[in-house]
Amino acid sequence: MILNSKTKISELAKEYPFIIDFMPTLSPEYKKLQNPIIRRTMGAVATMEKVASIGELELDYLLNSVADEIERQTGKRPEVDLGVPTGTVSAPETAPAPAAAPMSQDERKEALKAILTDLHAGGDTDELKTRFAETIADITPSELAAVEQSLIEDGLPEEEVKNFCTLHVEVFKEGLDKGDVPSMPGGHPVHTYMIENRATENIVAELETALCDLGDHPDADAFEARKASLMANLEKLGQLNTHYTRKENQLFPTLEQHGITGPTQVMWAVHDDIRAAMKDAVSKTESGSAQEAVSAINEVNVAIKDMIYKEEHILFPMSLENLTEADWVWVRKGEEDIGYAWVMPSTGWEPEESVKAYDSGDMTTTSYVNLDTGALSLEQINLMLKHLPMDITYVDDNDQVAYFSATDDRIFPRSPGIIGRQVSKCHPPKSVHIVERIVKAFKSGERDVAEFWLERGGVFVHIRYFAVRDDEGTYKGTIEVSQDLTELRKLEGEQRLLDWE
Structure with missing residues (x-):
């Protein structure tokens, strides 16, 4: 192996596994490489030039130190190529540098994964946002979902991904904002979800107006005067549970059929957090202090608005990208069993494909099923179970x-x-x-x-x-x-x- 600025740490570790334990002796920053998840993600794309920058070391010192350790362990020193020596005259300023080759899809995924891995390892959010802007700049909802799912498959607990998902959005927000918010015809499941979101925003806005009037340190008498109004809006907000339940029982199973599982489970866990926060807000508004109630309602408002952003900038675009028209017909057929929040689906959507609705067979058939203690027709069995x-x-x-x-x-x-x-x-x-x-x-x-x-x-x-x-x-x-x-x-x-x- 020739060691140079473009050697990847993953290639080096594969040939010389002992290097992983040696690297932290050069810089404490390299302790992260002992984490197998970081090694499989960041290590797959990090070159020695990048590694030297992370450890705040000179590239030639890093390469020679690694070569010395390899020689000590194996008895054979690899060749070190330092490239252009320090002090060499650079090319004229007028000569443009060659454009970097665009990243492949796999390289983009690994680079995004490395950013999230660093975030979970305690990396600075602002620095990672800058790194994203400088190296990748844009991201599709499906890419973010794929990266989160890959982290889960690599062993990162879903609970940790859930706890960090808002930070994930924050790091990639500039890229996500470049995408269009879906606009679907009336009656399409995404359209129904989005008009429910507009209704949700109206209720949240009323709550925020009341909280603004109360101020950061609410007066007890002023709070009592608004309590009935706050409780009424929190009760209305309770219908949001139907919105979430429809996602969990219709949209999520359809995404899972396309191999998208991790992000749906993470979002379901966030739904449950919001449900718990709404219960807490109701309880504290009913019997807590003014300050406790205001804090609890504020927490609910922030969580709900964050979820609306995740739906409209990640979940719905990703779903539209991955699901077929037939899938959406299937999603729509089951929505009636769950119900809707505040609104009913409008009209206008005319699917290009048809899909056979779930059908348990011809229940009017006169054929009978022989049971241990009798015989019943399919219709009778179905009616008995329903009743x-x-x-x-x-x-x-x-x-x-x-x-x-x-x-x-x-x-x-x-x-x-x-x-x-x-x-x-x-x-x-x-x-x-x-x-x-x-x-x-x-x-x-x-x-x-x-x-x-x-x-x-x-x-x-x-x-x-x-x-x-x-x-x-x-x-x-x-x-x-x-x-x-x-x-x-x-x-x-x-x-x-x-x-x-």
Whole structure:
């Protein structure tokens, strides 16, 4: 190997692995190279010239020091090419420097990944913004999503990516702002999301106006006078949950079918943070001090506006770039099952392609299915499941959602978008580990039942999971059963006579 200014640290480490432990002896900045994620990202694009700059070392000192260490370890010194010696007359100023070759897609991805890796390692945000502007300058939403997903696949926890996602946007904001905000015809799912965003902004603006009137140090009496108005707007803002739930159950599963998984799980986790922040704001406005309430509402406003930016500059453009017209038809068909926030879809969108709606077969057929204790038609089976006073979801032995009962009053929202989806992707990121533990215990035969109960808006909900096994005991899937037991818990004594009066 010839060592020169263009030698990449990744190439050097591959041939001489001991160099990674040697580098921090030259500069403490090189301790980052001992992190395998940084080594696979920044190291893949960082040349020795760049490495010398990071460590604030002269290039010739760095190259010769590395060569000395290689000779000490192997007994053979590599050739060092210092290029143009110091003091050599440079080319005339009138001679333009050759233009740098444009980065390939892989090089862009690795350079972007290196910037985010440095950010997670504690790098200065302003310095990284400058580095981005000088080396890459622009970024597409799909590139940012791909880089975040790559970091997760390299072992960076989703929780950490979530905690840093606002900083990710800040670093790349100048590049993201160069892209156009989507403009879709009425009725298209993106159009509906965006008119919901405009409605959200109106409510947030009313809250901000009230907070502005109260000032940074709100007077208790002035706060009491505005409390009813604040509570009314926070209650209206609660419909935002439907906006997020529709993304989680329809848009996210469709993106996952195209291999986009990490960013959707990160955004879902941010949804949950916003939901928790809204609950906190309601609680503190109801019973907290004026200062606590104002701070909590401010936190909600900032988080919601940040999410709108991420949707319109990252999520929606990325979705439009990756999903087909048929995908969008599928997304639209399932939205009615979740509902809308404040608005209804308008008209105007005429898809270029058609896609077959989810169809569970001809339910009017007269053929019967033979069961262990009788025979029912497909229509009868479907109607029976729909009329049971509980929600049922069936997950097959490949951990994919195969069915959910379309009852009129579901406790937890479901839409056709989850059919075929991995069950781990159907739950908030913070509870995925619980789901995975249950399924693992069911598959191993360690357990057959798991149950939970909780209060939800005054409703007592009982949730049970059952392992499904065939006659030989082979695991075939899991049934989730959720039931509203609020009224049943109130029953006392007996009722033996019909009471329809």
